[in-house]
Amino acid sequence: NAGVTQTPKFQVLKTGQSMTLQCAQDMNHEYMSWYRQDPGMGLRLIHYSVGAGITDQGEVPNGYNVSRSTTEDFPLRLLSAAPSQTSVYFCASRAGESYGYTFGSGTRLTVV
């Protein structure tokens, strides 16, 4: 019963570096999303997907790319890391529009 698995749990990047945050779910959920959580702010949607091959932008998409080649995986790519991207990133999935989200345990990213 793995649920939503995110890797890595912690990461430090230098400004300008690129990296991919991994997210995998084993519940056959169609909907997957990436959020960032910053102090004093609610979770903000970065990108989301309603199924394999379909992605769309959320509230704060700049500087991030996603792809959804399979139902299980939804990686988030940082193209050129900036200090403003220092945050905790959560991947989440749900079965349908009426269902609650299952969240991963998060990736704490620091960009120096």
Add this chain to the structure above:
Amino acid sequence: KNQVEQSPQSLIILEGKNCTLQCNYTVSPFSNLRWYKQDTGRGPVSLTIMTFSENTKSNGRYTATLDADTKQSSLHITASQLSDSASYICVVWTGGGNKLTFGTGTQLKVEL
């Protein structure tokens, strides 16, 4: 602009006591309202989901209420336990796509 406001921002109570957390929203159109519990260093976990027609929903010692007319919701925790120490997040979904609006959460600490 869609907004979800939660109060209080933080709360400290003694173990065994009850407490009530508040959520006011200005989200339109409204589809459902969700309460999540987020332990430190973990992803949010769903507690309750309520649609427009539901006034109350319970999950163990957690009871959520919804007044769609006044656009208010509350989460009541009965007989608090140390493990209830967490951030409680109110989320409103407008329906269609992935339009969730997150509150900033109420940080609850339960002490001996």
